[in-house]
């Protein structure tokens with residue numbers, strides 16, 4: 001059986017950038033006010049979103065799916081590109097090797113599902129199904145797994 005390709009966004013879906021942003025001392029200071037994505041090392045120690053690690057592991061361990069992480073790192077914070085790679089290994093270990101894709105055009109990736117909370121990086125034009133994380137239909141990981149028929 002052909003595996004279904006599933007892409008998982010990072011910030012707002014598995015890593016809690018929003019919480020780090022609101023709690024970070026530099027986020028209200030110049031030059032980071034309004035540009036929290038430029039705060040040094042902010043992407044390195046993000047807390048996981050509720051149920052995200054367990055849910056992603058369930059997908060990884062499911063024979064019907066092949067999973068990739070598909071994230072748009074901030075162009076003006078090159079360290080964040082590295083920190084995303086480190087974050088993925090921290091939570092998913094060696095099995096995440098070669099599974100991280102960094103792109104600002106998510107519609108260009110071919111696949112069956114995209115789990116993403118944003119619509120500004122090509123998500124609405126993704127050729128497979130875009131599951132808008134945080135929306136009324138997919139408010140959390142429980143709803144996503146239920147839709148994918150994974151338990």
Ligand SMILES: [Mg+2]
Nearest residue numbers: 009011012117
């Ligand atoms: Mg996101």
